[in-house]
Amino acid sequence: MNEVFLGRLPILDNKQNIVAFELLFRSNQLNKVRVTDNRAASANVIIDTYGQLGIENVMGKRRGFIKVDAKFLMSDAVFLLPKSQIVFEILRNVEIDDAIIERCKEIRQKGYQIALTGVVQVDERLDRLMPMVNVVKVNVSELESKELVRLIKKLRRWPVLLLAEKVESRETARKCIELGFNMLQGFYFARPEIISGKRIDPSKLSLLKLLLLVVKDSEVVDIENELKYQPGLSYNLLRMVNSAATGTARTVNSIKRAIMILGRKQLQRWVQILLYSAKQKDGSTSDALIQTASVRGKLLELIAIADRPHDKNHHDRAFMVGVLSLLDTLLGMKMSELVKTLSIQKDMSDALLSRRGYLGRQLALIEAHEIGEFETVSSILSELGFLNMTEFTQLELEALVWANRINDMVNSEC
Structure with missing residues (x-):
C-alpha cells in the first residue's frame, strides 16, 4: 500500500461540537502540502478517503469538505460521491463564468452542497454564484474588525451558513460567535486558556x-x-x-x-x-x-x-x-x-x-x-x-x- 497523507481538520459549531471535517491533501513524497494540480489533489483526497481509509472511519456520520477547482467541478467524478456527506469547497482562484454558474446549479439540484473558501470580500464575481452556495468560509485572519462586520452584513443578504476559518485563538472564536458565525475552523479549541482563579465546574x-x-x-x-x-x-x-x-x-x-x-x-x-x-x-x-x-x-x-x-x-x-x-x-x-x-x-x-x-x-x-x-x-x-x-x-x-x-x-x- 502507498503511504497515505490525509489531513483531517475539524469544523465546529458555536458550542464546540464537531459538525464536519475538512479533508486536506498531503503529498506522499515530502510529507507536506505541495499542490501543483488542484484537480489531482481533490481526486487523491477522495480516493484515499473512500478507498484505502474508508469514509466511515475518517468522518463517521459527519460531512467532509473537499476543495475543488474548475476542472474537477466540471468532471463527472463529482456525481460519484455521496451527496449526504460531501461539501464541494470552491477555491478562490476559480473563474466564475457562465459554465461554472450552470454547473453549480446542476450540482445543487442533485442535492449536493457548495461552499466558498477564503472569502474576504463580496464582488460581482461572487454575487452571481451566491444563490447556489450553502456555506461561506470567511478568512477572519485577513480582516480587521470593521471589515469583518461589513462583510458579514453583505453576506446576510443570502440564506447561507457562515464559517469562520483561520481561527487561531479563543478570543477570535468568541468574537466570531458574537458576530453570528455558525461554524468555526482552526485549532483554538486545543489551545490552553489559563485564567487565574478560575473555578472548576x-x-x-x-x-x-x-x-x-x-x-x-x-x-x-x-x-x-x-x-x-x-x-x-x-x-x-x-x-x-x-x-x-x-x-x-x-x-x-x-x-x-x-x-x-x-x-x-x-x-x-x-x-x-x-x-x-x-x-x-x-x-x-x-x-x-x-x-x-x-x-x-x-x-x-x-x-x-x-x-x-x-x-x-x-x-x-x-x-x-x-x-x-x-x-x-x-x-x-x-x-x-x-x-x-x-x-x-x-x-x-x-x-x-x-x-x-x-x-x-x-x-x-x-x-x-x-x-x-x-x-x-x-x-x-x-x-x-x-x-x-x-x-x-x-x-x-x-x-x-x-x-x-x-x-x-x-x-x-x-
Whole structure:
C-alpha cells in the first residue's frame, strides 16, 4: 500500500461540537502540502478517503469538505460521491463564468452542497454564484474588525451558513460567535486558556475527585462513596456495566459490584472521557475536546503497544497521558498544577509538561499530525525508529474508530 497523507481538520459549531471535517491533501513524497494540480489533489483526497481509509472511519456520520477547482467541478467524478456527506469547497482562484454558474446549479439540484473558501470580500464575481452556495468560509485572519462586520452584513443578504476559518485563538472564536458565525475552523479549541482563579465546574470537579481516587488506587468503598453523591455518574456506571459489551449474565444494581466488574483501569478510562463530556453552564459539551482527547489517548496507547508489546502498564500510562494532555484546556488550569494534584509517575509528568521522554515524544508526534506539520511528523517517526507513516496512519484509523464508538456512547449517556 502507498503511504497515505490525509489531513483531517475539524469544523465546529458555536458550542464546540464537531459538525464536519475538512479533508486536506498531503503529498506522499515530502510529507507536506505541495499542490501543483488542484484537480489531482481533490481526486487523491477522495480516493484515499473512500478507498484505502474508508469514509466511515475518517468522518463517521459527519460531512467532509473537499476543495475543488474548475476542472474537477466540471468532471463527472463529482456525481460519484455521496451527496449526504460531501461539501464541494470552491477555491478562490476559480473563474466564475457562465459554465461554472450552470454547473453549480446542476450540482445543487442533485442535492449536493457548495461552499466558498477564503472569502474576504463580496464582488460581482461572487454575487452571481451566491444563490447556489450553502456555506461561506470567511478568512477572519485577513480582516480587521470593521471589515469583518461589513462583510458579514453583505453576506446576510443570502440564506447561507457562515464559517469562520483561520481561527487561531479563543478570543477570535468568541468574537466570531458574537458576530453570528455558525461554524468555526482552526485549532483554538486545543489551545490552553489559563485564567487565574478560575473555578472548576462542579460536575467536572466531582469527576476529577473520582479520577484522583481511581489513580491513587483508593479503596473500593471510597470510590463507591464518591459515586453515591453523584446519581448521574452512578446511573451511567450501572448502565455501562449492564450493557451487552460486558457479558454479565444478571443485572447489576450495586455500585460496588459494578466497580468490581468494570475494573479500575476501565473505570479510570471511563472517568477520563466523561470529564470532557461534562455539561457546560450553557448546556453544551466540549465535543471537540472529547474527540481529540479520545483519539490522543487511544492512539498513544496503540503506539505504546507497537513500541513495547508486552508492557501493559506502559500501555495504560500512555493512554492516560493522551487523554490528560488537554485537561488544562478543559479546566482552565495550569498543567503543572494538575500534574501535582494527580501525583502521577515521572515519565507521565515529563510528557505532559515538556513533551520529554518516550511518551513525550510520542505525544508531540500526535500533536504535530493534528495540525498538519508533516515534516515534524516524519522527523519524529524517524527518531522513534519503530513506525513508518503508513503504520502510523493505520494506528490513527484504529484510534478514530474506537473514539467514534466511545464518544457515541458517552453522548448517549449525557
